[in-house]
Amino acid sequence: MASNQNQGGFFSSIAAGFSSIGSAMHRSVNGMLGYEGLEVINPEGGTEDAEEEAQRGRWKQEDRDGYWKMMQKYIGSDITSMVTLPVIIFEPMTMIQKMAELMEYCHLLDLADQCEDPYMRMVYASSWAISVYFAYQRTWKPFNPILGETYEMVNHDGITFIAEQVSHHPPMSAGHAENEHFTYDVTSKLKTKFLGNSVDVYPVGRTKVTLKRDGVVLDLVPPPTKVNNLIFGRTWVDSPGEMILTNLTTNDKVVLYFQPCGWFGAGRYEVDGYVYDAQEEPKILMTGKWNESMSYQPCDSEGEPLSGTELKEVWRVAPVPENDKFQYTHFAHKINSFDTAPKKLLASDSRLRPDRYALEKGDLSKAGAEKSSLEERQRAEKRNREAKGDQFTPKWFDLTGEVKTTPWGELEIYEYNRKYSEHRAMINGSDCIEEADIKSIEFDPWQYGNPSVE
Numbered sequence: 001m002a003s004n005q006n007q008g009g010f011f012s013s014i015a016a017g018f019s020s021i022g023s024a025m026h027r028s029v030n031g032m033l034g035y036e037g038l039e040v041i042n043p044e045g046g047t048e049d050a051e052e053e054a055q056r057g058r059w060k061q062e063d064r065d066g067y068w069k070m071m072q073k074y075i076g077s078d079i080t081s082m083v084t085l086p087v088i089i090f091e092p093m094t095m096i097q098k099m100a101e102l103m104e105y106c107h108l109l110d111l112a113d114q115c116e117d118p119y120m121r122m123v124y125a126s127s128w129a130i131s132v133y134f135a136y137q138r139t140w141k142p143f144n145p146i147l148g149e150t151y152e153m154v155n156h157d158g159i160t161f162i163a164e165q166v167s168h169h170p171p172m173s174a175g176h177a178e179n180e181h182f183t184y185d186v187t188s189k190l191k192t193k194f195l196g197n198s199v200d201v202y203p204v205g206r207t208k209v210t211l212k213r214d215g216v217v218l219d220l221v222p223p224p225t226k227v228n229n230l231i232f233g234r235t236w237v238d239s240p241g242e243m244i245l246t247n248l249t250t251n252d253k254v255v256l257y258f259q260p261c262g263w264f265g266a267g268r269y270e271v272d273g274y275v276y277d278a279q280e281e282p283k284i285l286m287t288g289k290w291n292e293s294m295s296y297q298p299c300d301s302e303g304e305p306l307s308g309t310e311l312k313e314v315w316r317v318a319p320v321p322e323n324d325k326f327q328y329t330h331f332a333h334k335i336n337s338f339d340t341a342p343k344k345l346l347a348s349d350s351r352l353r354p355d356r357y358a359l360e361k362g363d364l365s366k367a368g369a370e371k372s373s374l375e376e377r378q379r380a381e382k383r384n385r386e387a388k389g390d391q392f393t394p395k396w397f398d399l400t401g402e403v404k405t406t407p408w409g410e411l412e413i414y415e416y417n418r419k420y421s422e423h424r425a426m427i428n429g430s431d432c433i434e435e436a437d438i439k440s441i442e443f444d445p446w447q448y449g450n451p452s453v454e
Contacts, residue, residue, distance in 0.1 A: 091140030092360035202408035
């Protein structure tokens, strides 16, 4: 299956020309036989899309124009951490909280661990990997974590989840989740390329899942993502290309192709592919939409469905809240909630960030001021660390020395050091835990305590 690379990034004059075409298409398509009710996508944006975004509380035209003037100089650059962005485009969640969204349908990994059939095991595991893309289509930007920031989650399908921001330049996060059926380990380093009115996002990361019953190790390579119409038009997300999940124990693998979106939404959300054995012979075909459901069916060596079999659904997206401001799922709200926080929450936890909390409460002015304050504190701590000749050392993850080559660059691997498990076991085993108001804890990811702003 050949991957497909979208191209983007028009200057405002070209985008304006496409706007008129897009608006005309938008008006005429509703009257075309067979297209009734179809979601219309104008790949380059349009005036009507921009007005709709403004009504939803996003970009107003004057905001877009000012932001465009500021961002033109960054075209072709990696803007992962080099640009200060306005809080109006943010959602009240950090990148390491967003990592936890992959755990919403983690019961699929439980099923993979319990499964006797090696190929159905891959169906369950790959459907789990696809399931998060429904949440990833949100176009709000999460906050960049502060160095040393953490996120903990419990009270969801028996898992314990911990993530930590382990590097600031380049921005890198590490995460670990575990229950009785699996362990999940990730080192994440996003690489971006700003193209004017779009951003390509390359997942320079390593995702590893270990199924506990048989010790099976799975390695995931996701497709890149493209954020379209970043400034002009209606912002939307696409992830065209291949997702590959490999069983490193048996060499079985799943290759799924995410179709790119075209005009009139053609191909958008569609995912198709196969489970292959170690000899690369197809065993099970898989098909569906990453925003809706996935199904599977046994196939012959040519990839055709076996006679006497039928297509069966393996995963379907859960119902979502109606008219949610940030297009959150119920699970996303659960991630932000203190209901999923453990006893004696770490003071470095993302939930405690004052900018995130202010944005969640709808106070954009306070959110912007708190975001600037945190970023200045982080710069002050960096100066302090350099003056002392110190290096930052993560608490819960260790740098291994292993370097993994990915399709988008090399990655230094961080490994869970199990100190968090010991920390949590000690707290959970204590009989004298003081019940404090968790919301009163001051956010404190700092290596030297709260640094004074110079």
